[in-house]
Amino acid sequence: MEYYVGIDLGTTNSAICTFDRETQQTRVWKSPEQNDLTPSAIYINIKGDEYVGLRAYKQSPRSPDNCATLFKRFMGTDTPIELTAVNLTLTPEECSAKVLKTLFGYLPEEIRNSPYTGTVITVPTAFNLMQKKATIAAAEMAGIGNVELVQEPVAAVMSYLNSRGSTDGTYLIYDLSSGTLDIAIAESIGKRVAILAHGGIQMCGGRDFDRKIVDNIVRPWLHANFALPDNLTVNPWYKPLLRLATWATERARIELVAKDNTLISLSEVEIGTNDLKGGEIYLDIPLHRNTYDELIADHINDTIDAARETLSKTGYTPNDIECIVWIGEATHYKPLRDKVTFELGINGDTLDVNPMTALAEGASIFAESICWEDENGPRLRSKEIDFVLRRNRLFKSNSCMDLLHNPFYILKVTQLDNRQRIIEASEERSLLLDVDTCIEARSMLTIPTKRISAEVAWLPGIPPERANDILVLLESTTGSNLRSDNLPHDSLAAALSSILYTTTSTLADQVLELLNPLKEHLHDGHPIEIEYFSEIGKFLGFDKLNPLARANLLAARMLRLHDYASEVITEWIIAIAQAFDRLDPLEVCTILNTERQESGFPEINNISDVETAIREIRQYYKQVIKFVLECTYPIQE
Template structure:
């Protein structure tokens, strides 16, 4: 039984690996073909055997080529890169198995294969790495895949954190900023790490879940291989059919992967297929062959724009943290594509010459995951199921990471967990992995005994626990070893939120829902984390026992610039729904709601809503909703609408990006993950358009703000001039004027449309109140008469009560008591149902 998890898996898009701590060292467990990594590839043969890894990868080329014979989609039985559709509803049809598989089911087979490389023990607990920019549905899908693979205790770890852990342990530099540049098979992450005397902290992250080696392969296919085929063969009809084109792309992708690898170490590579490799005849009856010499220049033309996207993301990350490449102590390369000399040259030219190649880009994440796993205790549930009670059970407590050279370890005998018979006096001797230090025999018992252990600097220190009776006879114990990482710290709080977690909140000034981050769950907050929003208001009454009376709270993830944007442009997690069925009493419209969201280390969430008026709390799990891949028609229409908007607001840079997306859609409309990638790119451009529209509307908003202030200022001047201020608190009014003046200067300086609209509403509200007071309630009189005249067209919660209140108001008007109308009006407003179609969300 292990005290800590000790096992880490890098579940990659194209390749995966497993590592464990052995004698304090993170060690890659070799595949059945004695490789460090295994292709994340699965093949189902006609006997319905499941082939995973190298065997599957070796048949993939033939499997994809066979699809060329019929040019029918869905006939393939080999699957790879399904990590790109994790967390979506997309499934992979398998003809040999007569069923479809989800991304989670396929990923679970990779995890089972990795687990099989460990023959000397069963693994129940695991740390699995995920891209830093993975969304909640993708994280949830990864957890589900691990459960399907039989793991009981699962922890998710962001890939750049894993890489920084492995790098940091062996690095001579224990201070300064590091940049993890993780360009993997299907995703890209950049993470800014601050090291302070060996204590690591993630300062900020960025990335792209749709940018990786797969894109490089596709660029080589689309810009080198397919043009070569189109030049030499008549394949126009295939290229015009999106499904047939996708089948052709898959069939020749093997050559692109091979070219990418070869040109990481050579100046040129000749792509040459053998007759029969591509079993397809063109429109003239000629069988397809590939024969093209690819140079470094050809490769650079194809892939440098893709690498540039990753470099631009990195530059932006540094810029918003007020750093330059020269401020970095190291740029750490992670992922197979970072072997590319083209990328390394671009990084040195544009970021820093301190590109660090000291760690293996292919295994550093798995090793880092194992190191991190050595600091995470196995769950009590797993401990109980793996406990051998015939062995002496020990409880060991210690700090799993330290920058000190010694550490206190707390030992206690758990006799209640032990069924065997053991002597009264028990001695423990703790021996370090290198045999150069031991504690000597120390008496231990049911009360805590503290031992000081000495550590070797800059590595994981493994200790063997030897237990003896009074006569020196050795006793079996669990656990029998533990590890402490020396030279690195802060791992327990190193992971951060990659996105804001927020809600859709109704803003009166905008007359619509906008994205509002939950305080405490902003981007780059350490996890676990707790976020709170107080004082939200119900927008309709919720009656007890009524299942149709609903409060909807949509939860989203948004990037660093998402606050105040249209919620639908962010990533929808799910909608929390609270109904009257669970409430103990009536919750009137406008009641306060305080919400709390807790996010654990793996970014899974729990939600609670507190209703102060009822002293009642609702606690709910936030179920993660799978996303639906977009259709080609949806993307076509949305890109077209966005182009029209971009022209109207003169957003030329956005227009160019949208045209690029149109080209991508033409190339990748037959691929589910290709369409997901285009949707992600489209959302980014729509967010830019959202900001551009706000900038475009600013001149009008600025004029409205100035007009509202000047009109209010003119009203005050007339009040003073006519000496009408006897019944008004003018000191308070003039204090407001001073506040408004300062606020307006700040708003205009920042061109803050949202704040301007809020201030306009406040100024106009006070203006109306003063005019109403000066007129003896004439404005309120007009409001009441409006409700009387439009009574039949308005929607009411209680029509009879509303009519009764309006009649009372009409009587006050007849009696000349218009100054007494305000309390009645408040009651009338409370009975109104706003016709905005969304009144059950929070404001």
């Protein structure tokens, strides 16, 4: 029996869910406290006892130096998570692994230990390659096998579609969590979901709402009722008071979901602090919905502007959107949903999914759509297929970075084709390929801000005819005619490495000289056509490829070797490094804008966008090199 698990690894709260294929129902697995959500918090006391979840969350305002929270924000970075009270330093991945392990422990043993369990973890759309890789690493640290990732908006739509029994439509995902706002426009065709555009606000969420309440209501009330220093923030004696007050404010704000009025309250015992005159401090502050609405109005207006901006990227209007899918604890508040719905003019009256658990539910539904086995059995169980599985995971986690997974290649279009041609190609290719793959490729190429990543990972500056010939060579080296696993020490790889980074003018002669001795090593039925390669050497001119195109081609070919001999790999790695050393973002931007002028797409005005895309592909090449080095063996004498 197969088990499908979805995990929403959140910045503030996390959840875990399973999906039953037979009943098409999801089940959220509760914490020991019988809550759907588990706070993403870690607490370690001076004895070394470790707690993850609600108990850690409750200790965080009282013992901040013993706690780790909000570490998801630092995934994929070198930022240390310091627990100074216990002299312990953790990485963000280690912290996330502890949360994942705790969540996975809620499942029955037969699910946890089954080789047929597939787990999908949600990640924000804005997560870069390193952050995604860090999430996979955290799952491995937690002992969770068979793991894939899904973008949070995709999980949200999957949950909505399952609850409604719908299939097709375009949706606006409004995800307002404790810390950030994420907006996405997602399209579903036959339950295949593609992200058309995404945006949001980095610092806008429940914590910002809490800060407004504390600054405008709690602080004035404290100063009016107790003898306190003017600036509580910098006073070490009263900083714990502010942390506790903020914690109590969050509880009260959440209570407004079901009440018109509530209290921000903490007893003298809970606070345990006296004012300057020796009086015991307590909190007993009324909070009304009307007051709260006034305080957060500017924030809500900002979220509406962000939603409009994201929608404009797609060229759609509010009339094209099926409905708003609400995600995040702040969207439980109905007055907020009503205002956003009214201002955007999009249907948002219903709450068809639980905003707090929808991502975990959607992830478990998405897990059911993945083929977790191949002909050899459950994934990751066979050492013989480990190489292919790890390489495929590298491809999946890095989307368009590989030439033969790039949207231009998938749709068989060129960088000079206009938007209409790309749309037509998407429809044509969807008859042969997976529909959602074509939709995602179309989205990558038709939305200018997403297009940059595909352009930088392609063959920029190379005329379409010449690029096609280069791809023919790349395809042939991975096909039946040129099999590197038929050659001792991958001599073919050595030959191709020389082809790809040579700078001599006698390239065709070099190719002939390198390939002629290889004929005797080939199996019957797999001939090398020397005349064909001679012609390629003449008119492709590998020595004239610009550095970025050369590096992209080298990486793509390097991942398709069957034998990784150390001497050969050293040459390839040096070649990629040399190509990247010569990269000039301004030159790349000029090349891309020249091609965009012909294809009709808007020019790139911000060089930092190109620099970001180059940084991302540089990180990808680091992963490629690491992967290859792990597969490398020394040449045998």
